[in-house]
Amino acid sequence: MKFFADTADTADIRDLAATGLLDGVTTNPSLIAKSGRQFLEVVAEICGIVDGPVSAEVVALDHAGMMREAEILRKIAKNVAVKVPLTIDGLKTCKALTGDGTMVNVTLCFSANQALLAAKAGATFVSPFVGRHDDCGFDGMDLIRDIRLIYDNYAYDTEILVASVRHPVHILESARIGADVMTAPPSVIRQLVKHPLTDKGIEGFLADWAKTGQVIE
Helix, strand or coil, X not given: CXXXXXXXXXXXXHHHHCCCCCCEEECCHHHHHHHCCCHHHHHXXXXXXXXXXXXXXXXXXXXXXXXXXXXXXXXXXXXXXXEEECCHHHHHXXXXXXXXXXXXXXXXXXXXXXXXXXXXXXXXXXXXXXXXXXXXXXXXXXXXXXXXXXXXHHCCCCEEEEECCCCHHHXXXXXXXXXXXXXXXXXXXXXXXXXXXXHHHHHHHHHHXXXXXXXXX
């Protein structure tokens, strides 16, 4: 499963990229606003840090407006994936852009039917929001299972990009189901490495090593 970081914090992205774990980045208008920086400047910097897809979202709601904004975004770098909402105009834009060789991430997916439409429109990625789905009393993982089944039934190339990831269990379950990608805040990605027995093991090894009086030099 590919790991994307859901952030516009370039310091976090550089740190995670140095581990070799990061396959791409997703951003959205809220994350860009939180960074306090200029949108195009941030996207360009991120594209220079990671080689994989960097999702940059349009804010227009009509097809013509989305296409105008997409033209600006895809000129930033070859690894930009234009992010569009799962609406009729978004799907029209998706079809036009992917037909021209541009990566497209269709976002704000909350049903398997919506995911089916995104695949038929040629989306590179579809982003089902599991955390927000859970918030409304549904099981976000059931949504991922349904999408995986449908895509496998028809051999769609669209990658399932699990979004709105809140905790490590979301990532574990997504991997079990066979999602292609997950995107999570850097804090959640870092939680994956944590385990009390790992910490306890390190503590024990260091205590035993200290008793030897040796140093590695």
